[in-house]
Amino acid sequence: MNHRVAPPSAPAAARPHVRASVCPHDCPSTCALEVEIEPTGRIGRIRGAKDNSYTAGVICAKVARYAERANHPERLLTPVLRTGPKGSGQFRPIDWDEALDRVAEGLLAAERAHGAQSVWPYHYAGTMGLVMRDGLTRLTHAKGYSRFFSTICVNPAWSGYLAGAGRIAGADAREMGVSDLITLWGTNAVATQVNVMTHAVRARKERGAKIAVVDVYRTPTMEQADVALLIRPGTDGALACAVMHVLFRDGLADRAYLDRYARDTAALEAHLETRGPAWAAAITGLPEAEIEAYARLVGATPRAFFRIGYGFSRSRNGAVNMHAVASIPVVAGAWQHEGGGAVHSMSGIYGWNKSMIEGLDLRDPAVRALDQSRIGPILMGEVDALAGGPPVAALFIQNTNPMAVAPEQEKVRAGFARDDLFTVVHEHFLTDTARMADIVLPATMFTEHDDLYQAAGHPHILFGPKLVEPPGACRSNHEVVCALAARLGASHPGFGMSPRGLIDWTLQASGRGTLAELEAARFLDVTPPFATAHFLDGFGHADLRFHFAVDWGALKFSAPRTFGPVAEMPTLPDHWAVIEEATADYPFRLVTAPARNFLNSTFTETGTSAGREGTPSLLIHPEDAAAQGLVEGDMVVVESVRGRVLLKARLFEGLRRGVVVSEQIQPNRAHREGRGINTLTGADPVAPAGGAAFHDNRVRLAKVAVE
Numbered sequence: 001m002n003h004r005v006a007p008p009s010a011p012a013a014a015r016p017h018v019r020a021s022v023c024p025h026d027c028p029s030t031c032a033l034e035v036e037i038e039p040t041g042r043i044g045r046i047r048g049a050k051d052n053s054y055t056a057g058v059i060c061a062k063v064a065r066y067a068e069r070a071n072h073p074e075r076l077l078t079p080v081l082r083t084g085p086k087g088s089g090q091f092r093p094i095d096w097d098e099a100l101d102r103v104a105e106g107l108l109a110a111e112r113a114h115g116a117q118s119v120w121p122y123h124y125a126g127t128m129g130l131v132m133r134d135g136l137t138r139l140t141h142a143k144g145y146s147r148f149f150s151t152i153c154v155n156p157a158w159s160g161y162l163a164g165a166g167r168i169a170g171a172d173a174r175e176m177g178v179s180d181l182i183t184l185w186g187t188n189a190v191a192t193q194v195n196v197m198t199h200a201v202r203a204r205k206e207r208g209a210k211i212a213v214v215d216v217y218r219t220p221t222m223e224q225a226d227v228a229l230l231i232r233p234g235t236d237g238a239l240a241c242a243v244m245h246v247l248f249r250d251g252l253a254d255r256a257y258l259d260r261y262a263r264d265t266a267a268l269e270a271h272l273e274t275r276g277p278a279w280a281a282a283i284t285g286l287p288e289a290e291i292e293a294y295a296r297l298v299g300a301t302p303r304a305f306f307r308i309g310y311g312f313s314r315s316r317n318g319a320v321n322m323h324a325v326a327s328i329p330v331v332a333g334a335w336q337h338e339g340g341g342a343v344h345s346m347s348g349i350y351g352w353n354k355s356m357i358e359g360l361d362l363r364d365p366a367v368r369a370l371d372q373s374r375i376g377p378i379l380m381g382e383v384d385a386l387a388g389g390p391p392v393a394a395l396f397i398q399n400t401n402p403m404a405v406a407p408e409q410e411k412v413r414a415g416f417a418r419d420d421l422f423t424v425v426h427e428h429f430l431t432d433t434a435r436m437a438d439i440v441l442p443a444t445m446f447t448e449h450d451d452l453y454q455a456a457g458h459p460h461i462l463f464g465p466k467l468v469e470p471p472g473a474c475r476s477n478h479e480v481v482c483a484l485a486a487r488l489g490a491s492h493p494g495f496g497m498s499p500r501g502l503i504d505w506t507l508q509a510s511g512r513g514t515l516a517e518l519e520a521a522r523f524l525d526v527t528p529p530f531a532t533a534h535f536l537d538g539f540g541h542a543d544l545r546f547h548f549a550v551d552w553g554a555l556k557f558s559a560p561r562t563f564g565p566v567a568e569m570p571t572l573p574d575h576w577a578v579i580e581e582a583t584a585d586y587p588f589r590l591v592t593a594p595a596r597n598f599l600n601s602t603f604t605e606t607g608t609s610a611g612r613e614g615t616p617s618l619l620i621h622p623e624d625a626a627a628q629g630l631v632e633g634d635m636v637v638v639e640s641v642r643g644r645v646l647l648k649a650r651l652f653e654g655l656r657r658g659v660v661v662s663e664q665i666q667p668n669r670a671h672r673e674g675r676g677i678n679t680l681t682g683a684d685p686v687a688p689a690g691g692a693a694f695h696d697n698r699v700r701l702a703k704v705a706v707e
């Protein structure tokens with residue numbers, strides 16, 4: 001038995017002491033943290049580090065009260081084995097040796113029956129630490145298991161940004177503080193990346209900067225906007241085109257800049273002639289005058305900064321819309337100025353050598369890569385989803401909760417319920433996914449293991465050290481992956497290294513110094529030089545120019561192939577009408593936006609977060625509600641072609657007619673009938689690089705009779 005128990009109590013100091021850490025969650029802010037360690041050896045309050053100039057002492061409420069999650073009475077503390085039917089929640093404790101033996105035997109049995117590719121290690125971004133998030137890939141490559149092609153979050157956005165700029169990078173987000181116009185496009189920053197507001201509001205206070213927000217409902221972020229652009233879902237491409245039309249029409253396009261830095265400008269200008277404010281008003285629902293006024297503001301403000309989010313890319317035309325929005329600061333020439341330009345993600349600046357963490361030397365490109373977002377069709381054995389290979393007979397899951405977060409849940413649910421599927425879930429809590437497992441293993445949290453982090457929303461590398469002993473028998477992802485490798489006959493030097501060893505190796509191999517240096521510094525600001533960050537020494541394409549015309553099928557992305565109706569994608573920025581427009585049968589457009597007190601499905605287990613979010617609900621315009629015979633608090637059946645979910649009606653004026661919003665992701669069991677929001681969403685891939693159109697659903701509504 002290898003059970004390790006936290007020390008009972010009382011190190012020397014009677015008062016909490018404070019240690020540096022990093023928020024591990026899947027949030028662009030990647031906050032530098034200060035964690036109180038209680039005399040009991042547990043974590044206490046968490047604050048934002050003041051000396052990190054992006055975090056600037058501010059973090060979100062859910063992480064400030066992390067002790068509630070770490071010390072939760074329902075936290076998994078021991079491995080468990082299923083004793084009842086799948087999904088029953090009936091398990092009995094087993095020790096680690098038995099658990100690991102059983103896991104290894106289950107994976108080997110699948111391999112014997114159907115070949116190594118019938119095993120699918122499935123992991124995502126529950127922790128963003130490079131060692132704990134990506135280490136499972138090493139096992140995948142060492143064993144020749146089916147590869148995991150991650151699509152669920154960034155692919156629509158990144159493919160669109162990359163098509164234009166050629167590199168996933170941009171201006172330093174701290175420059176928002178010296179901007180005169182900050183547009184928060186399709187991001188509810190108050191809820192999903194609070195630090196953006198720190199810098200944007202500073203610019204407003206210190207320089208009278210204006211904040212513009214483009215969203216599909218009146219979010220708390222839009223509440224703070226000087227310019228609120230409330231559009232219909234999936235119409236950002238139309239708005240972007242009209243803004244650029246006005247820039248060209250009114251002599252506000254920066255022709256000297258365009259001549260030097262862009263390609264296809266003449267084609268774009270000609271194409272936009274028919275895509276003015278009146279055209280866009282009909283598509284977006286915005287009054288023409290609002291489009292004109294915003295476009296002129298952009299054109300008149302050299303320091304115009306665009307913080308481009310992910311939310312608006314979760315539509316079937318999301319990549320096209322991202323490319324169109326990213327084109328605006330190019331036409332305006334905003335990139336030339338400090339406080340101007342754009343940032344979507346800084347992920348492309350780090351240049352990690354991940355071969356030790358991910359075992360890239362063992363990677364076999366001939367092994368199929370299965371699409372994360374299509375886990376439902378894959379588990380249900382749909383031939384195209386299986387890429388011609390064997391059925392998936394075993395799943396090993398870390399850091400993700402597909403039974404809640406993946407689209408097309410009816411298929412996901414039926415797939416997980418298969419009796420011939422062997423499922424292992426390594427988790428903190430008995431999530432919707434863990435409930436479907438044969439074996440559940442208890443995982444450490446970020447303060448209980450060492451890891452290395454990179455930020456997406458700002459340019460920092462950060463170290464998160466192990467600060468406290470794990471409770472119960474919890475083990476880190478790395479420990480479990482290495483213990484399994486030994487039992488499965490997989491070999492790679494990475495399995496013999498400690499997390500610190502892997503971090504040090506990766507830093508050194510990536511030209512980022514040593515772990516000792518990073519640990520002493522706590523975090524490194526790796527801001528590229530201004531000219532690089534602003535693409536003044538060239539955009540990321542071979543011709544160093546921004547591309548307005550895109551050959552989507554030829555786009556170099558990490559995708560093993562193209563996805564979705566690529567051949568139909570418009571070459572130039574446009575409104576691509578492939579979204580699920582409302583019909584007579586399904587007259588509403590549903591957006592499933594992130595909830596402020598959750599992080600995807602994480603924190604749904606903590607009382608304060610769950611309490612603040614309450615019953616899963618549907619925001620609906622009062623006039624739409626009246627037309628449907630609904631009043632505040634009614635239970636509503638929300639139905640798409642893929643299934644139905646019950647939500648509580650909340651009347652809300654900050655919506656366009658015909659648009660409804662459910663802030664999520666709540667557990668299945670929080671919903672009546674036990675079906676969560678992704679029952680309604682589709683797994684058909686977003687072109688050209690895959691991903692799910694979570695905010696692009698046509699639905700109909702019906703009132704539930706009162707029992």
Ligand SMILES: Nc1nc2c(c(=O)[nH]1)N[C@H]1C(S)=C(S)[C@@H](COP(=O)(O)OP(=O)(O)OC[C@H]3O[C@@H](n4cnc5c(=O)[nH]c(N)nc54)[C@H](O)[C@@H]3O)O[C@H]1N2
Pocket residue numbers: 026027028153185186187188189191192193214215216217219231232233234235236308309310311312313315591593594595596597598599600601664665695
């Ligand atoms: N509190 C909280 N924070 C989070 C998360 C969470 O679930 N909760 N999730 C984390 C993750 S994984 C990610 S990827 C980031 C994402 O963070 P963001 O980049 O902010 O993107 P989203 O949060 O997905 O969506 C933000 C907004 O997009 C809007 N939106 C939806 N469709 C459209 C559209 O067609 N056009 C426009 N203009 N807007 C649209 C939604 O209404 C929502 O307000 O946030 C991270 N942070």
Ligand SMILES: Nc1nc2c(c(=O)[nH]1)N[C@H]1C(S)=C(S)[C@@H](COP(=O)(O)OP(=O)(O)OC[C@H]3O[C@@H](n4cnc5c(=O)[nH]c(N)nc54)[C@H](O)[C@@H]3O)O[C@H]1N2
Pocket residue numbers: 026124125126127132152153397398399400401402405406426427428429431443444445446477592593594599600601602664665677678681694
């Ligand atoms: N309807 C709808 N669906 C969505 C979205 C949406 O906006 N609307 N957003 C999508 C997006 S952007 C994303 S990124 C996905 C996110 O989907 P997921 O990556 O599944 O996100 P989480 O729900 O946070 O699940 C992460 C899980 O990892 C676990 N975990 C955290 N740290 C560790 C660790 O160190 N070890 C182990 N073993 N486990 C750990 C947590 O307990 C948690 O249960 O959801 C997508 N789904």
Ligand code: SF4
Pocket residue numbers: 023024025027028029030031059060061063064192193194195599
């Ligand atoms: S979830 Fe985001 S805002 Fe909250 S502490 Fe973590 S990185 Fe910061």
Ligand SMILES: [Mo]
Pocket residue numbers: 026152153154
């Ligand atoms: Mo995400």
